[in-house]
Amino acid sequence: MTISRIFVIAKNVFQEVVRDRILYIIGLYTLILAVAIRVLPEFAASTQNKMFLDFGMVAMSVIALIVAVFVGTGLINKEIEKRTILVLIAKPISHSEIITGKFLGLSAVLAVLVTSMTVIDLIFLQFGNIPHPTASILVAAVFLFLQLSLITAIAITFGVFTSSLLAVILTFAVYLMGNITQDLVQLGRLSRNPAIQSVTQILYLILPDLSRLDLKNDAVYGLQALPDFTTLILNLGYSLIYSVMLLAIAVFIFSRREF
Structure with a gap:
């Protein structure tokens, strides 16, 4: 059954990552906050509360x-590099099941990680x-x-389709660019150059607009005001659709690779 195979792959990814890294990462975050809550007052006593809230997020x-x-x-x-992918492909597991299972497994890890760090942050506060x-x-934690x-x-x-190092570089580059896509469009308009405007518009359409999902400033400076509910739903749908589209592309490329 497709769902059961995806669940097994996701479970294996979750167990492997949690066993190897998650506890150390949560411990590191706790240590960082413990140090920050002691050190920040030394630098800015009058704004230490806002600084710590911002720092934690x-x-x-x-x-x-x-x-x-x-x-x-x-x-x-x-x-792929260890050739263990051949074992998975040899079994009755499709490429889409592998990609989906890996994605869901790591997403579950991130959910546990974000939840744990949010609880720790609230305890310190x-x-x-x-x-x-x-x-x-x-709300900011959910959208994170x-x-x-x-x-x-x-x-x-x-x-x-790339090496691990190049994939890391490209992913960080997309993350950085994705947080300033709206600024790029504004920059293109200010340049009054049609070529630059076209390039910035294309980048805006291709790159994910990650600023939609960044609500840290709302959490830190928005007091009790929450973002508009309709906007939250639209941004939620945007993230889900974009993720599904990327996974479909990954499956397409993966299915055409020869091992």
Whole structure:
């Protein structure tokens, strides 16, 4: 059964990543926050609460991003380099099942990672008596997970047809560009150059608009105000559609590779 095979692959990825990395990463995040809550008041006593709230969200995003990129690019690529992919293909498992299972497995890891770090962050905020908009932080965490899932799909797609190092570089490049796509369009308009405007417009259409899924500023500076519900739903749909499209591309490329 297709679903059962996808579940087995996803479960294996989840168990492997959790066993090897997840506890150390959560411990590292806890240590970073413990140091930050002691050190930040030394630099900015008047704004320490806002700085710590911002720092916790940024640290969470960076750590989870590193996991998504480095693990995601190697999910298929390492199987190819070690030739263990031949074992999977020899079994009655389709290319789409392999890609989907790997994606869902790493997405489950990221969900656990983001959830754990969010809980830890809220605990530090609570015990540090730091005012914080809990609802906004939770919404930002959910959309951080969606952004990371999209990055995972990008990482897997690059990992299917490039080396691990190049896939990592390309994924980080897409992440950086994806966060400034709207700024690129504005830059093209300001240039008043048709060629530049065309290039920036093409980049905007091709690259994922990751700024839609970045709600850290809303959590830190938005007080109790949450983003508009309709906007949240549209951005949720955007991330899901883009992820599915990328996975379809990954399956297409993967199915045409010879091993």
